[in-house]
Amino acid sequence: MSTSQWNTPASLRSLLNELVSWDSRTTTDGECTFSTRVAEKLRTLAYFTHHPEHLKLQDAGLGRNSVLALYKNPSATDTIVLISHFDTVWTEEYGVMEPLAFQPEALTAALHQVADELPEDARNDLLSGDYLFGRGTMDMKMGLALHMALIEKASLEQWPINLVLLTVPDEEVNSAGMRTAVEELVRMRDVYGLSYKLFLNSEPTFSQEPGDPKEYIYSGTIGKIMPAALFYGKETHVGEPLKGLTATYISSFLAQEMEFNPLFKETNYGETTPLPVSLQLKDLKTSYSTQTPYRAASLYNVFLMDRDASEIMQLFSDVARQAMDACNASYQQICEREGAEPVGEVRVMRYEELLEYAQSKLGSEAVESMITDAVLDQELDDREKCFKITDALLIECQELTPANVLMFAPPYYPAVNTSEDPLVINSIDLMKKTAIELGTHVDQIHYFNGICDLSYVHYTGTATGWTAYEHNTPVWGKTYSIPFQAMTELDAPVLNVGPFGKDAHQRTERLHIESAFVRLPLMLEVLVKSMCSVGEIEHAIS
Structure with a gap:
């Protein structure tokens, strides 16, 4: 069996640092080149060496691409789609430390020199040593890193389920990446005989109010x-x-x-x-x-x-x-x-x-x-x-x-909620129990309170609902469109299980180290294995 690259806390942290170091601010050249670098990284896995046709770039316009990577078990049809985005917001608010915004270890160390200038909550988190600071650490390159580690482990251990890793650009502006990937997901389903069982995002836990320390799992996403x-x-x-x-x-x-x-x-x-x-x-x-x-x-x-x-x-x-x-x-x-x-x-x-x-x-x-x-x-x-x-x-x-x-005016994010789905109910219960075993607690939120690409799957609206949008959006069909019909075909439930962090889009954006590198890899593994179609599932926690 090939050696794992990303399935220890240290190696996963190293992967995150590398992903963050690739500047991919929305509308920059870095956003355009990021997908190629991710694809090259995935090609180092033995599975994609043997199955290069299962790894592709999907045009998202303006020189940007999404990455789709399929781990296909020959005996399985059930499939989980792992969704993330790799673009980040800009970094002017870092001031003189802006050159370090994409260097988490260096930034975290440098912030100790100006700790007194930080808000109290951020200062306490910095001094605790429990957080890693930097643009994209929380929102949301950690989610991508977790998915890369997950698809690597599934392929090495030949889990009896299929995984599609989908990471997209432009989530922070118009979600062109996700909107252009929807029809490709439908095509892949038909070509490879996949049965989509769950759309799993790993956007980070967002505070419900200032100072909120709780971790959450989301069974839907708010619309905008x-x-x-x-x-x-x-x-x-x-x-x-x-x-x-x-x-x-x-x-x-x-x-x-x-x-x-x-x-x-x-x-x-x-x-x-x-x-x-x-x-x-x-x-x-x-x-x-x-x-x-x-x-x-x-x-x-x-x-x-x-x-x-x-x-x-x-x-x-x-x-x-x-x-x-x-x-x-x-x-x-x-x-x-x-x-x-x-x-x-x-x-x-x-x-x-x-x-x-x-x-x-x-x-x-x-x-x-x-x-x-x-x-x-x-x-x-x-x-x-x-x-x-x-x-x-x-x-x-x-x-x-x-x-x-x-x-x-664009963009439009339809609301999605699958809280009543039996698979989601069971999965949330499993995540709560697993979190307790790992020494923490997670609560359910029914609507993710940040904009999320899950809006473009599991669409249950009627044609009347979407034609009103088409007819009254002046750029419809010119520079902006939403594949409503294809979205209705992606009818599996949605779930968001991601790491804990704070202050997305702020200079104090930071990621909780134990949540990201220790707890979430195990939680996601337990979740995916619970959906495997054959064989007895061993518990991921010894």
Whole structure:
């Protein structure tokens, strides 16, 4: 039997340090090269030397790739998909220590020199010696390292189950990696005769509140959707303000109605979504002038549990109409007070209504050309392109203004929950018992409270739910899409079992050493072996 590379705490720590040292910040060249380096690392395993066809790169766009590695037992069809992401957020907050952000051992040692500058909780953790600091240690290269060690051990010991290791880029922005991998997972299922039994992520445990020391297992993931709006008023000179209507004035009414609106709050299994907030509010003037800002755009964050895009758009429309009713009433009072003639009433319409009107007026070919011009603007991200498309259509259809056009902007993460699945119930019970044997406790959370790629498997929504998203997302089918139909075919339950850490996306991001290198390898091994299709499963803890 070949020698194991990554199945001791020391070797696993060495693997993590190497993975973290490969800078893979989202949108950098490092994100593009990381997948090749992981694939090269996996090719050192004897199994992939003999089965090179079971290791491939999947195009995720913009020079990025996902890695898919299949360990296939000849006698098994049951398959667990191990999901992780390898991109990280950026590192400016490290300041003078930024060169060490991807060197966990060196950073952890260097932080002792400035321990007094750290927040109390981080300082205590540093001085305890129980944590390893660095960008990506917690979120989430440790998860990838655990999966690499797991697939190595399964292949060496010929476990009677199949494993697919899937690690993807771009989770921190648009999840292009996972969205482009979904159809490949369906293809692999059909080509290799796999029966997907579980989608297992190893995102880290996130605190439920500041100072929360508990470790968790997640049987679902919260959803996220971004309703957006473009406001179009009437331009004028600042010296004649009532000859126009500013978009900033219009937008303020929707901002007041959307921010912290409890109508968008959902509660399930005793867990509640955070309230909606504004992520962006800006006018579309590109330079200073004494012309009033007559176009503006806003973006709102809404978390989901049960609702789909159709329900959110209906709720968003209702709230927007209420807001514009208030806007129109207030504006009418101002005009009456000042003896001015209103420029019109602000109407509310969805993007799909604007698109249909523009196509009727201008012709489909002209509209498509306008959309293409916006899509090809390389200086804009997907959210800005949504606004630019809508703005271009409204400029050519000013008879519809003043207006408030409602849309969606990417990304969209459907909520997923499989807490009632018997396999998940049994698995969580097994993990709790195993954790106790290892000297710790884990609790169940029904919705992972950070965005997670598990959103793109086990989709149970209807076509009505997803077509509302397609029809009202201006860049749909151009620069952004979600494989909803393929997602419905990946119907196995989901589970997230990952290491304990703190302060993801902060300069004090850190990983609990014993959780990561001692407990989690054993817990994941017990979990996978409990699902093996044949043979008596030996307990992984002696």
